[in-house]
Amino acid sequence: MTKWGSGNVAFIMADGYDLMGVSTELNVEKKATVEDITPFGTSFRNKMSANLMDATITQNGWYDDATGSMNEALVSTVGSSRVFAFGLEGNTAGKNCTCFQGAVQTDYQRLAAVGSIHKANCTYELNGQVDECKIVASHTSRSTAGNTDTDDVLVGSVASTVGAIHYIECSQLTLGGYTNLIIHVHHSSDAITYVDLTGVTWTLTTAPYANRIATAVNPTNKYQSIAWTWTGGGSGMSFTAMVACRLL
């Protein structure tokens, strides 16, 4: 068992917006819908799950009007479904993180008070699946075409015969003259030879960007990595993104 603290938060991202540096509190609640099934003649209540999950997210932080920061991320998206991701165990490949297929932003609160720094808070409600994932590639700035094959990241204890779900959250992209950035996921059975995982490729031209892909490749191997290439020509290119996976 390892305890983790605020310094270990890996990322807080909504639709690719990096909210990490302007957030101070995150409260994520997953809950089951249960019904009371207590019959007559019972001294203690009985409850049964209806097999229906729900979740809410409360995110508090600073009001910041910088490009790509809190206000831009939240001001025009009340009522919209966001691809949301956060990690609590460090920004390291192989660590756990949680990703939301959809999280409807239900409000955006801007708080100002005498003697206080302005605050910006919001809440989200679940719209789709919550996926408990492993970080395949940490939220890190990368440049020249390459891959993370040498990291030998384990996303599960065994390969999946039914497929996987992958997320990407890209907070920054500088094409530097290139046409686009292509990111694809590699997988491997032995952590020596890596092959492209069919169907898990993203082509990016702008950021912030977020996406979820569900695939049914049999098998989807337990070692995974990302590889990236730049199309065309240019210089000074870079991107900052994280990729996560849940084996099904």
Place this chain on the structure above:
Amino acid sequence: MPKVIRYRALVGMHYPSTPEDVQKHLAKEECDWTEVVPGEECIGLPPESVPWLLEQECIEAIEGGDNK
């Protein structure tokens, strides 16, 4: 004379270039990697990876090779 089995990639692949590079990779040291696109011959493919690559139809034998 033992039959030389050659393989063609059916998907994009990436592997340490030589047996020495495989050992370096396993020891978490920097090594050279070979990248192969679908349709290309896999030169220097680590033999330990061949069984699962065949089983998962990531490669196929060519020119005198077999699928055993």
